[in-house]
Amino acid sequence: MKKTIKDIDVSNKRVLVRVDFNVPFENGKVADATRIRAALPTIRELIDRKARVILCSHLGRPKGKVVDELRLDPVAEHLSDLLSTSIPKADDCIGEAAVSQVHDLKAGEVLLLENTRFHSQEEANDPDFAKKLASLADIYVNDAFAAAHRAHASTEGVAHHLPAVAGLLMERELIVLEPVRENPEHPFMVILGGAKVSLKIGMIKRLLEKADEILVGGGIGNTFLKAKGVTTGDSLVEEEQLDAAEQILEKAGDSLILPEDAVIADSASSGASHQTAPIGEVPSGWQVADIGPQTVKQFKEKLDPAKMVVWNGPLGVFETEPFAQGTFAVARVLAELEATTIVGGGDSAAAVNEAGVSDKMSHVSTGGGAFLSYMEGKEMPALSALD
């Protein structure tokens, strides 16, 4: 197990905390603060224990240049509200000004550094840049699970120059996800949806070995249906993944469950004509946009005896109201289960949120790509670098 902030003395130490504040903005304000709130336990604990807290994060893809719209000022503002104290922000994450602001930090105070990706050396994991970041602090804490699959300077490089431990969010993700990946309780059910098979093939293969059954819907479901020779009309299908899908179907046999019916539509927009149809009855010009009510019932029966459930990927085009019903219904089914229920993936987390049942899940991971990598059993460079 990795060391965490609970294992070290932080009092009056300068503690550089890598958080994931990669949040969406709307009109210059934070539009969804889920990730900021997720980092609060670590920040509050460090404040209480009188650390001098230096926060850093990336935001968006500025590609190594200063992009004013991607400055972290709205994050500082939002964090100030959440902590009920004004959190200052540095204009850069390295350099003289940042050094002097860090120097002035008192025990129990917090400073937010500027977007690490304003420097191209961040994504290049440049050793000199990592050293400069490290020179700001006595201790490094990584609480950015959602960025832990990336070997960047602020997630990986910096950890080689300081005592490096996990934050409380990182610790919680690992405590919850590790047993699911390594040693799940049975019946262990996996629900899989979303857009692309290609991004998830590694995870599917890994979970196939562990899961009792995999319930598949969404765009991924369409690709599996087509691979089986079922008519999918104009549905989203990843043609170049049909071979891979066929291999998985063969390996999975009866344990891979596909939808029985669908909501089909003549487009994925909100004004589209749509109706319920049995699987296989999709006229050309129409597409599968959601799982149908019979499939919800079928999935519910499968899920009822489960001890553990992992869900990644919405089961329909949930962003558009008429095609969100299948995803929301399955979210409510999970909310009622006695089982350990784990949701991962950016859109999946958003869907469960919109269904209003996030707090009924055992765990909603903050990871998108990181969740997939972790579940697949890939090396997580930022994790490996911690003590």
Ligand code: ADP
């Ligand atoms: P996550 O972020 O949770 O890993 P993905 O990014 O893989 O999930 O998938 C989410 C996307 O999949 C959503 O934008 C949703 O509209 C899309 N999607 C789900 N079902 C379908 C479908 N039947 N046809 C087209 N797109 C779909």
Ligand code: MG
């Ligand atoms: Mg997504």
